[in-house]
Amino acid sequence: METAELTQEEQFQARIDADVRIEPKDWMPEAYRKTLIRQISQHAHSELVGMLPEGNWITRAPSLKRKSILLAKVQDEAGHGLYLYSAAETLGASRDQMLADLHSGKAKYSSIFNYPTLSWADMGTIGWLVDGAAILNQVPLCRTSYGPYARAMVRVCKEESFHQRQGFEIMQTLCEGAPAQKQMAQEALNRWWWPTLMMFGPKDADSPNTEQSMKWRIKRFTNDELRQKFVDMMVPQAEFLGLTVPDDKLQWNETKQGYDFGDVDWAEFWDVVKGNGPCSRERLQARVQAHEDGAWVREAALAHAEKRRQRAETAAA
Amino acid sequence: MSQKEWPLWEVFIRSKQGLDHKHVGSLHAADAEMAIQNARDVYTRRLEGVSIWVVESKHVHASNPDDAAAFYEPANDKIYRHPTFYTVPDSIKHM
Numbered sequence: 001m002e003t004a005e006l007t008q009e010e011q012f013q014a015r016i017d018a019d020v021r022i023e024p025k026d027w028m029p030e031a032y033r034k035t036l037i038r039q040i041s042q043h044a045h046s047e048l049v050g051m052l053p054e055g056n057w058i059t060r061a062p063s064l065k066r067k068s069i070l071l072a073k074v075q076d077e078a079g080h081g082l083y084l085y086s087a088a089e090t091l092g093a094s095r096d097q098m099l100a101d102l103h104s105g106k107a108k109y110s111s112i113f114n115y116p117t118l119s120w121a122d123m124g125t126i127g128w129l130v131d132g133a134a135i136l137n138q139v140p141l142c143r144t145s146y147g148p149y150a151r152a153m154v155r156v157c158k159e160e161s162f163h164q165r166q167g168f169e170i171m172q173t174l175c176e177g178a179p180a181q182k183q184m185a186q187e188a189l190n191r192w193w194w195p196t197l198m199m200f201g202p203k204d205a206d207s208p209n210t211e212q213s214m215k216w217r218i219k220r221f222t223n224d225e226l227r228q229k230f231v232d233m234m235v236p237q238a239e240f241l242g243l244t245v246p247d248d249k250l251q252w253n254e255t256k257q258g259y260d261f262g263d264v265d266w267a268e269f270w271d272v273v274k275g276n277g278p279c280s281r282e283r284l285q286a287r288v289q290a291h292e293d294g295a296w297v298r299e300a301a302l303a304h305a306e307k308r309r310q311r312a313e314t315a316a317a
Numbered sequence: 318m319s320q321k322e323w324p325l326w327e328v329f330i331r332s333k334q335g336l337d338h339k340h341v342g343s344l345h346a347a348d349a350e351m352a353i354q355n356a357r358d359v360y361t362r363r364l365e366g367v368s369i370w371v372v373e374s375k376h377v378h379a380s381n382p383d384d385a386a387a388f389y390e391p392a393n394d395k396i397y398r399h400p401t402f403y404t405v406p407d408s409i410k411h412m
């Protein structure tokens with residue numbers, strides 16, 4: 001390769017094209033760094049806020065087994081947030097600044113977590129559908145071009161399949177139970193199906209950043225490609241459970257070997273993105289409150305560490 | 318509210334006895350003891366480790382990737398450091 005004739009930016013693109021991972025201290029275009037910080041921190045915020053809808057049911061889980069499982073899952077989501085904040089910090093972002101941006105409403109997180117969790121069946125649906133959609137988004141990110149992000153995603157993906165299976169098991173139990181239980185499962189699917197399809201983001205035509213992100217190999221599939229995969233994967237699973245996907249346009253298309261399906265309510269999507277989701281305020285308030293309530297702990301721990309350091313110094317002198 | 322962030326620590330984990338510690342990521346903690354406890358909760362929820370090292374990130378010094386070509390150049394032309402450089406007669410076994 002005649003690198004001498006290439007600009008720094010062309011050399012960077014050549015490394016990307018050759019599937020060489022970019023590491024924290026490597027030269028990178030400012031726009032690549034900014035795009036990654038935005039995407040990784042949004043992803044981290046989603047994991048963090050994502051604990052709230054499920055946290056809502058920990059004390060009301062129907063058995064000790066379900067409670068332990070849900071607790072472990074929610075703890076995993078906290079871990080996912082931490083892996084991702086740590087990856088964003090390798091790009092020079094500060095943890096406090098990222099959290100401040102989340103709390104002020106400046107930073108976004110996945111719109112799915114702004115919907116309420118009304119019944120126990122929502123715990124099943126979230127694990128099965130929402131974590132299922134997350135897996136489809138996340139598996140290609142294990143090969144994303146930025147090393148620390150890719151490595152964080154490998155860890156995340158290893159844990160996600162437990163999330164999806166526990167959710168599916170909840171659904172299966174409800175669907176094999178009393179008619180009222182099965183109805184509860186159906187109602188949960190009816191409420192979560194469309195918001196889950198929104199998780200893949202706007203239509204390709206309305207996603208101006210996709211092209212650049214694909215070129216930088218941050219993204220490896222477009223939003224619509226992933227949405228299609230998701231529908232093709234989930235419809236047979238819903239059939240297995242004996243549940244009806246709430247979409248009257250849903251139909252197998254023999255030619256494309258995939259399902260045709262109805263259009264998402266994009267007005268609703270943009271409204272939730274703008275912060276007008278049914279639980280948007282509540283979620284953000286809960287986050288801010290948790291952060292503020294923890295302030296004294298952060299201060300006390302620093303003071304304690306400082307005191308111990310001084311004591312050790314005095315003892316050594 | 319305090320404006321001061323807890324320091325950043327790099328975390329290294331030995332996944333099983335006999336293997337070396339490997340970098341897994343970073344976290345914030347007020348001191349080393351808390352960093353180790355947090356590392357257990359963040360990075361070993363599924364028995365991923367039997368031993369944890371933490372190092373405050375500011376103490377890590379790294380080589381400069383921009384100098385990589387010149388920096389590793391001395392090893393570039395010394396193919397005689399590899400066993401494949403030498404021809405061994407076919408009749409010689411166990412070498």
Ligand SMILES: [Fe+2]
Nearest residue numbers: 047076077080
């Ligand atoms: Fe997660």
Ligand SMILES: [Fe+2]
Nearest residue numbers: 077131160163
């Ligand atoms: Fe998950």
